[in-house]
Amino acid sequence: MTNKNYTSRPEDRFTFGLWTIGNRGRDPFGAEVREKLTPVQIVEILAEVGAYGVNFHDNDLVPIDATTSERDKIVSEFRAALEAHNVRVPMATVSLFSDPVFRDGAFTANDPAVRAYALQKTCAAMDLGKEFDAEMFVLWGGREGTETDACRNPADAVKRFRDALNYLVEYSISQKYDYKFALEAKPNEPRGDIYFPTTGSYLALIETLDHKELVGVNPEVAHETMAGLNFTHAVAQAWEAGKLFHIDLNDQMPGRYDQDFRFGSANPKQAFFLVKFLEDVGYAGMRHFDAHAYRTSDYEDVKDFARGCMRTYLILKEKAQRWNADKEIQGIIREIHEAGDGVPQVAKFSKHHKAQLDAYEFNRHELAQKSLPYERLDQLTMDILFGVR
Ligand code: DIG
Ligand code: MN
Ligand code: MN
Numbered sequence: 001m002t003n004k005n006y007t008s009r010p011e012d013r014f015t016f017g018l019w020t021i022g023n024r025g026r027d028p029f030g031a032e033v034r035e036k037l038t039p040v041q042i043v044e045i046l047a048e049v050g051a052y053g054v055n056f057h058d059n060d061l062v063p064i065d066a067t068t069s070e071r072d073k074i075v076s077e078f079r080a081a082l083e084a085h086n087v088r089v090p091m092a093t094v095s096l097f098s099d100p101v102f103r104d105g106a107f108t109a110n111d112p113a114v115r116a117y118a119l120q121k122t123c124a125a126m127d128l129g130k131e132f133d134a135e136m137f138v139l140w141g142g143r144e145g146t147e148t149d150a151c152r153n154p155a156d157a158v159k160r161f162r163d164a165l166n167y168l169v170e171y172s173i174s175q176k177y178d179y180k181f182a183l184e185a186k187p188n189e190p191r192g193d194i195y196f197p198t199t200g201s202y203l204a205l206i207e208t209l210d211h212k213e214l215v216g217v218n219p220e221v222a223h224e225t226m227a228g229l230n231f232t233h234a235v236a237q238a239w240e241a242g243k244l245f246h247i248d249l250n251d252q253m254p255g256r257y258d259q260d261f262r263f264g265s266a267n268p269k270q271a272f273f274l275v276k277f278l279e280d281v282g283y284a285g286m287r288h289f290d291a292h293a294y295r296t297s298d299y300e301d302v303k304d305f306a307r308g309c310m311r312t313y314l315i316l317k318e319k320a321q322r323w324n325a326d327k328e329i330q331g332i333i334r335e336i337h338e339a340g341d342g343v344p345q346v347a348k349f350s351k352h353h354k355a356q357l358d359a360y361e362f363n364r365h366e367l368a369q370k371s372l373p374y375e376r377l378d379q380l381t382m383d384i385l386f387g388v389r
Contacts, residue, residue: 006314008050014310015053015090015288018042018060020260021302023292033295034302039074040081045299047085049306054087055138055288057095058125064099075131082132090136090286091182091246092129094122097142097190107164108144108157108195119164123171130177136246136286137172138218139165140184145191157195158205166210173211182218182246187227189258198227199234203241216245220290221274222252222260225267232274239281247278249309250291260291262305264312272385275313276320287313322384332377 008014021042024032037045039061046054061078062071082089096106096118104110106118126137144161146152165181172179183206187197196202199219206215217238224231238244251266252259264271278287293305323329339345344356383389 003314003318006311006318008052008307008310008314010052012310012314013052013090013286014050014313015055015088015286016046016051016306016309017093017288017290018054018056020289020292021045021306022060025293025295025297027295030295034297034299037299039078043078043081043085043087045303045306047087049303050310051306052088053090053286054082055089055091055093055134057093058121058128059095059098062128075128079132089129089132089134091138091288092125092132092134092136093138093140094125096122097140102143104151105141105144105157105191107141108152108160110152115160115164119167122164122168126168126172126175126177126179129179130175135178135180136182137168137179138182138184138246139168140186140218141194141196142186143191143194144196145188145194147192154195161195162205162208165205165215169209169211169214172214179214180245181215183215184218184220184223184248186220186223186258189226198229199224199238203238203243206243216243218246218248218288219244220248220250221263221271222250222258223248225252225254226256226258228254231270232277235274236277239277239283244283244285246285246288247283248288248290249274249313250289262291262293262312263289263309264316265308268312268316269382269385271312272316272319272381275316276323279317279320280324319384322389323381326380326384326389329377329380332373332380336372336374336377 003009018039022037024034024036026032039056043054062074066074096102101114101117102109104114107115109115109118129137141161144157169181183196183202185196185198185202186194188194196205199217202217206212209215219231219234219238221231224234235244235247249263251261251263251271253266259266289306289309291305291309293302297305344353344360347353380389
């Protein structure tokens with residue numbers, strides 16, 4: 001059923017972090033421009049714009065120095081707001097990057113006390129997430145990195161990070177939390193270089209973990225783009241490996257700081273191919289917008305930022321359906337994928353197959369002439385995106 005006015009519905013599974021709507025516009029060169037919102041106020045805004053869920057770092061919800069009674073009050077007021085507005089908490093995470101104690105990293109820090117404190121804090125964040133039935137735990141290693149590689153052997157950082165992950169997964173199992181963990185990569189900022197800079201780096205690490213089946217990735221548009229990579233290719237490899245556990249949607253111009261722009265606002269064509277991929281493969285996870293409004297926005301404009309993230313996703317979802325139904329496009333797709341008669345298909349090795357392969361006369365000159373009308377195909381795609389087809 002088409003969603004003609006492109007408004008969010010629960011089945012769209014759109015979520016935002018407390019820190020996204022609550023972003024106050026501070027940047028390295030300027031103070032906050034928007035007043036602080038409480039978690040309850042943020043839930044009210046998310047309900048108003050039609051989001052399915054809200055996520056949080058431990059300290060987005062409970063300040064790091066809150067007393068037990070302050071914590072209990074915050075938690076009960078937040079829970080009441082969630083119930084009143086029917087907003088879910090699908091994902092929780094932990095801030096291992098804001099407090100100065102993590103200035104040298106958390107799980108990879110040189111001081112064993114900092115590494116141990118990071119474990120303690122993360123376990124407490126997992127406990128807090130479970131109080132709201134979060135099923136996914138995201139880990140972004142924001143300060144796991146260096147400005148100078150004189151500070152540690154990078155292989156030690158890999159070992160320390162793996163040990164921490166194995167510990168946290170064991171903790172989840174021992175508590176019967178049933179968490180799935182999603183690792184989020186970023187190449188740099190706030191550290192000069194961050195370990196595990198891309199989604200691919202984490203896909204490789206996951207294979208070395210004790211319980212690799214419980215660990216996947218949380219790719220972010222801005223972060224792979226900062227690394228100069230095609231985001232949809234990273235997502236496709238994660239999906240194909242069964243490791244696309246979560247996704248951070250936003251946008252980004254290449255070669256700049258982490259802009260966390262409104263989804264689709266910088267590169268709508270790339271956003272189209274991403275939405276098409278997610279919808280074509282039936283990705284069933286959350287569509288999490290890890291983005292924030294411009295520093296120039298007031299909170300009414302912040303609401304339009306949030307609406308715009310979801311609206312753009314839904315518009316591109318409809319464009320993908322048009323693309324899939326377009327007869328000329330599908331004709332070209334069939335044409336460019338068809339094989340000639342009798343050509344031995346690439347399959348698993350067998351002596352029989354190898355004999356067939358050797359017996360086949362390939363005419364490479366003829367193959368080199370085959371029509372590949374990608375200009376026509378891409379222009380038809382652009383026509384759909386421009387709304388003239
Ligand atoms: C930044 O892109 C990171 C942190 O905001 C958070 O830990 C994670 C959750 O989506 N994204
Ligand atoms: Mn980001
Ligand atoms: Mn993110």
